[in-house]
Amino acid sequence: MDWLKLRLFRWLELGTEGYAVHTRRRLIVINVLITFVSALSIFYAIFFAIYDINTFKLPIIFMIVMGALFLRTPMLHNQGRYYGDLYNLSVWLIYGGILVHIFGSDSGIHYFFLGGAAGAILIFNLSRNGVSVFSFFSQMMIFFYAEVYRIPPRDAYALPQNFEYTMFVLNILFLLLFHYCLISYAVYLSKTAETSLTKECEYSDRLLENMMPRLISNTLKSDPCKTIAKRHNDATIIFAKIAGFEQVYETKSPKESVELLTRIFSEFDHLAQEHGLEKIKTDGSIFMAAAGFPEPTKKHAENVALVALEMRKVIAKYAQQADVDITLQCGIHSGPVVAGVIGTQKPFYDVWGDTVNLAARLETNAKPNHIQISDSTKQLLTGDFQFQKRGRIALKGKGKVEIWYILDRIS
Numbered sequence: 509m510d511w512l513k514l515r516l517f518r519w520l521e522l523g524t525e526g527y528a529v530h531t532r533r534r535l536i537v538i539n540v541l542i543t544f545v546s547a548l549s550i551f552y553a554i555f556f557a558i559y560d561i562n563t564f565k566l567p568i569i570f571m572i573v574m575g576a577l578f579l580r581t582p583m584l585h586n587q588g589r590y591y592g593d594l595y596n597l598s599v600w601l602i603y604g605g606i607l608v609h610i611f612g613s614d615s616g617i618h619y620f621f622l623g624g625a626a627g628a629i630l631i632f633n634l635s636r637n638g639v640s641v642f643s644f645f646s647q648m649m650i651f652f653y654a655e656v657y658r659i660p661p662r663d664a665y666a667l668p669q670n671f672e673y674t675m676f677v678l679n680i681l682f683l684l685l686f687h688y689c690l691i692s693y694a695v696y697l698s699k700t701a702e703t704s705l706t707k708e709c710e711y712s713d714r715l716l717e718n719m720m721p722r723l724i725s726n727t728l729k730s731d732p733c734k735t736i737a738k739r740h741n742d743a744t745i746i747f748a749k750i751a752g753f754e755q756v757y758e759t760k761s762p763k764e765s766v767e768l769l770t771r772i773f774s775e776f777d778h779l780a781q782e783h784g785l786e787k788i789k790t791d792g793s794i795f796m797a798a799a800g801f802p803e804p805t806k807k808h809a810e811n812v813a814l815v816a817l818e819m820r821k822v823i824a825k826y827a828q829q830a831d832v833d834i835t836l837q838c839g840i841h842s843g844p845v846v847a848g849v850i851g852t853q854k855p856f857y858d859v860w861g862d863t864v865n866l867a868a869r870l871e872t873n874a875k876p877n878h879i880q881i882s883d884s885t886k887q888l889l890t891g892d893f894q895f896q897k898r899g900r901i902a903l904k905g906k907g908k909v910e911i912w913y914i915l916d917r918i919s
Contacts, residue, residue: 523585535585537693542578542596548682549575567610574603590639597643608654612661614672616679618654621647623686630690737848743800744812744842745864747871748819751837753793768830775822783811788859798859801847809842809888813914816879835877839870842885869903883910892918
């Protein structure tokens with residue numbers, strides 16, 4: 509049975525390769541429908557052959573030939589998006605029209621045109637193209653004509669009343685099956701669209717939360733047009749640079765360099781999340797993060813200091829593993845900042861203020877493998893850390909600033 513299912517699926521997907529998802533889905537449905545109509549034609553050919561093969565020889569041959577012509581539709585899909593549709597519609601209008609002419613309105617065959625019109629709405633979407641509009645109105649016209657004028661059967665193919673009634677019931681049952689397939693397809697499309705939309709929303713939410721704090725992303729989701737900007741008086745900013753990474757690009761392949769940087773920054777991300785820091789951005793080999801906002805904490809300076817010490821260990825580990833000469837070059841400063849979301853097409857969360865500028869200057873001025881902090885940050889740290897005074901150092905645009913090193917944490 510598995511090989512039969514595999515062959516059936518391959519048949520239903522015939523001619524759909526290379527198309528966009530929505531077009532491919534429509535072509536698969538067309539293949540399903542022509543397979544259904546072709547099988548129905550063969551069924552009726554056998555039905556009439558059993559009933560009276562001599563009298564209904566021509567209709568039987570006609571049904572078999574038209575059933576075979578329907579099966580040619582998938583071969584035309586590759587000629588263009590609507591080649592198979594036009595061919596299938598032409599064959600169906602000729603086939604159905606002749607059958608109604610042969611067996612009359614009482615056979616119920618014209619009701620399939622009603623199902624075909626409904627299928628045109630669902631499969632093509634009337635607003636999409638002229639093929640769908642023509643398909644809908646041509647089938648509705650044939651249906652109403654056969655229903656209003658009650659076309660009689662040809663004398664040579666007139667059926668006994670009980671047999672005609674049986675044929676009518678069968679046609680209605682097959683039509684109901686056809687509509688069931690259409691409705692099932694509509695429900696499937698609805699569920700698929702809903703699932704895709706849910707996944708897209710979840711992905712967008714995760715992406716937004718990776719770009720900015722959850723508190724900010726939730727605000728942005730509830731009111732996308734809202735200007736988000738706030739002053740935070742108690743914050744600590746850290747700039748951590750992987751010093752010497754420029755040489756890594758020269759000694760390693762691009763793939764190896766990017767993989768190494770990704771592994772280091774991934775550990776930095778984990779450390780920031782573990783200690784309550786908010787990653788702001790990365791710029792080349794520089795990692796910027798902050799603490800104390802958007803959710804305030806009195807231990808913002810301590811948390812940043814702990815992360816900096818762990819960052820130094822991370823870089824030392826990867827320097828040994830990858831056999832590269834890289835070290836941590838770090839600057840930390842505490843003070844007031846302004847944080848907010850910039851942009852609408854590609855929004856990002858950023859931080860401004862003199863505190864940010866001084867932290868960046870401290871990182872630039874820091875010696876390799878040193879964690880350099882301002883005096884304001886040192887005043888916020890408890891006696892759990894070992895410090896070394898560097899002294900008053902002139903920083904560009906800041907004058908002379910009292911600077912300290914964090915050596916380690918006191919156990």
